Amino acid sequence: VFSRDVSCIPYYEECQKTADWLLSRTKHKPKFAIICGSGLGMLAETLQDQEVFKYSDIPNFPQSTVQGHVGQLVFGELKRKACVYMQGRFHMYEGHSLYKVTFPVRVFKQLGVETLIVTNAAGSLADSYKVGDIMVIKDHVNFPGLAGYNALSGPNDERFGPRFPSMSDTYDKDLRGLALDLSIKLGYSHFVQEGVYCMVGGPNFETIAEARLLHKLGIDAVGMSTAPEVVVAKHCGLKVFGLSLITNQVLKEYGSNEAVNHEKVLEISKKRAGILQDFVTELVAQINSNNTN
Numbered sequence: 001v002f003s004r005d006v007s008c009i010p011y012y013e014e015c016q017k018t019a020d021w022l023l024s025r026t027k028h029k030p031k032f033a034i035i036c037g038s039g040l041g042m043l044a045e046t047l048q049d050q051e052v053f054k055y056s057d058i059p060n061f062p063q064s065t066v067q068g069h070v071g072q073l074v075f076g077e078l079k080r081k082a083c084v085y086m087q088g089r090f091h092m093y094e095g096h097s098l099y100k101v102t103f104p105v106r107v108f109k110q111l112g113v114e115t116l117i118v119t120n121a122a123g124s125l126a127d128s129y130k131v132g133d134i135m136v137i138k139d140h141v142n143f144p145g146l147a148g149y150n151a152l153s154g155p156n157d158e159r160f161g162p163r164f165p166s167m168s169d170t171y172d173k174d175l176r177g178l179a180l181d182l183s184i185k186l187g188y189s190h191f192v193q194e195g196v197y198c199m200v201g202g203p204n205f206e207t208i209a210e211a212r213l214l215h216k217l218g219i220d221a222v223g224m225s226t227a228p229e230v231v232v233a234k235h236c237g238l239k240v241f242g243l244s245l246i247t248n249q250v251l252k253e254y255g256s257n258e259a260v261n262h263e264k265v266l267e268i269s270k271k272r273a274g275i276l277q278d279f280v281t282e283l284v285a286q287i288n289s290n291n292t293n
């Protein structure tokens with residue numbers, strides 16, 4: 001489940017074939033790819049001149065199985081910049097191999113994308129965060145990756161990137177700075193944070209003991225995605241920027257009657273998607289005007 005079957009058809013060619021299929025059907029040449037987190041598919045709604053491809057029609061593409069992940073690529077223009085949105089991501093807990101989870105990222109690279117913007121729904125461990133806050137991802141802890149379930153495990157194809165890529169500067173410093181400046185300009189600074197995201201395998205939410213452990217480790221927000229996509233993006237030379245929407249507080253005390261569930265996560269995502277949408281739109285516009293990209 002976790003690693004690539006080395007006997008399967010060559011991965012680079014497989015990605016290229018999918019990219020060529022898309023390029024022959026869309027007039028857009030995206031430089032930005034945006035992955036929509038749980039319940040955040042509406043981020044794509046502001047795209048002008050849309051062209052939509054269902055995952056079930058795209059060669060080699062996996063299928064979405066999680067509620068809140070529609071399962072289509074939307075190409076279009078945001079402030080006259082060509083973008084592709086992934087409405088529905090793939091998670092390890094769905095049973096996808098990590099090479100399938102990250103397949104779209106490599107396809108984006110072959111489409112000519114230069115910057116990947118990841119979004120996700122996450123639970124907060126940081127005491128100062130509130131539900132509805134947006135966290136600019138400064139760095140991540142890839143728990144499955146540390147345990148050997150890494151999207152880069154298996155044969156390395158140098159055409160994507162090096163065997164041993166550095167991850168010390170993964171979330172682009174200029175883009176993070178730009179986003180924090182922008183949050184002030186947009187009047188968002190009271191709910192925009194910067195912090196560390198941690199990926200756990202899921203699909204269960206954390207036990208109290210696990211939540212306390214993550215909190216002690218200095219992790220600010222936890223989710224079940226993002227790290228594999230980001231590792232693969234960095235490996236193949238994409239600039240990376242990430243936003244976590246805080247959909248719930250992770251319980252750290254015993255005896256509470258509260259419990260998180262996916263429906264509550266989707267409810268908050270739906271409520272805050274508009275704000276996230278504006279943030280991403282303005283950011284994409286600014287990246288160009290500042291020549292950051």
Ligand SMILES: O=P(O)(O)O[C@H]1O[C@H](CO)[C@@H](O)[C@H]1O
Pocket residue numbers: 036037038066089091119120121122202223224225226261262265
């Ligand atoms: O990370 P995204 O896809 O936003 O979704 C988050 O929300 C779901 C749990 O409610 C999990 O899939 C978790 O990873």
Ligand code: HPA
Pocket residue numbers: 121122123124205206222223224247248249250260265
């Ligand atoms: O509390 C959480 N834990 C893990 N993943 C999540 N995704 C949204 N909220 C959470």
